């Protein structure tokens with residue numbers, strides 16, 4: 001798909017990786033709706049960068065754990081720009097709960113993780129697909145995690161929510177073909193993100209040491225792969241791991 005002149009909604013664009021994705025799409029000629037929920041400053045900074053790249057930007061506040069918030073937010077983006085071609089389901093919520101501490105993983109936490117990380121992306125995809133089909137096609141890219149592929153990460157709820165997002169990618173690829181492709185990026189440790197900076201230094205260093213490329217990936221690496229999925233015409237249902245070579249060996 002030729003990206004110049006297209007319109008994208010990037011959820012969680014107030015955050016580290018979503019912001020990098022929004023900036024990379026803008027550099028590729030895409031107008032960007034900057035999704036956020038609480039971090040208005042992060043969203044404003046992203047809006048400024050998209051505009052500095054010569055593209056239009058539109059901050060859109062939406063709590064994607066709230067069933068009623070999603071359709072109006074997506075419709076507002078499409079109404080603002082007159083079309084919607086790309087959805088990047090990047091936003092997620094997590095909290096650190098060691099796997100063995102089963103009782104600490106309360107129903108409220110479980111539901112918040114799943115509402116945000118699984119039901120939200122499904123609803124956003126459904127709402128966005130209506131507009132993409134009207135425009136003749138589109139692209140959905142989900143941002144999961146290697147925690148969805150092997151048992152690790154911040155909590156059992158987070159890891160299984162990312163596994164669900166990876167399979168949602170395949171299911172939506174079937175449901176939305178042939179007009180819309182649906183793909184997924186599964187990052188490992190992403191350097192210089194708040195999530196990574198919260199890790200004990202020895203855990204982060206361990207990830208770099210285990211990577212065959214002897215580094216962690218960057219937010220720009222995740223953004224670049226996201227843009228590649230948006231350009232691709234013959235790739236759908238795929239999950240690509242971007243972790244500098246830890247997971248496969």
Ligand SMILES: NC(=O)c1ccc[n+]([C@@H]2O[C@H](COP(=O)([O-])OP(=O)(O)OC[C@H]3O[C@@H](n4cnc5c(N)ncnc54)[C@H](OP(=O)(O)O)[C@@H]3O)[C@@H](O)[C@H]2O)c1
Nearest residue numbers: 012015016017036037038039063064091092145190193195
């Ligand atoms: N950082 C890593 O090392 C790493 C590794 C693997 C996977 N990932 C995945 O990469 C994605 C981005 O992570 P990040 O490191 O950039 O995290 P981040 O900086 O904490 O950003 C998370 C974003 O999600 C948004 N968000 C949270 N709850 C939301 C809700 N209910 N409704 C709408 N938006 C909500 C936040 O909005 P506000 O800030 O406006 O509240 C924020 O923009 C996530 O899917 C994460 O699971 C990250």
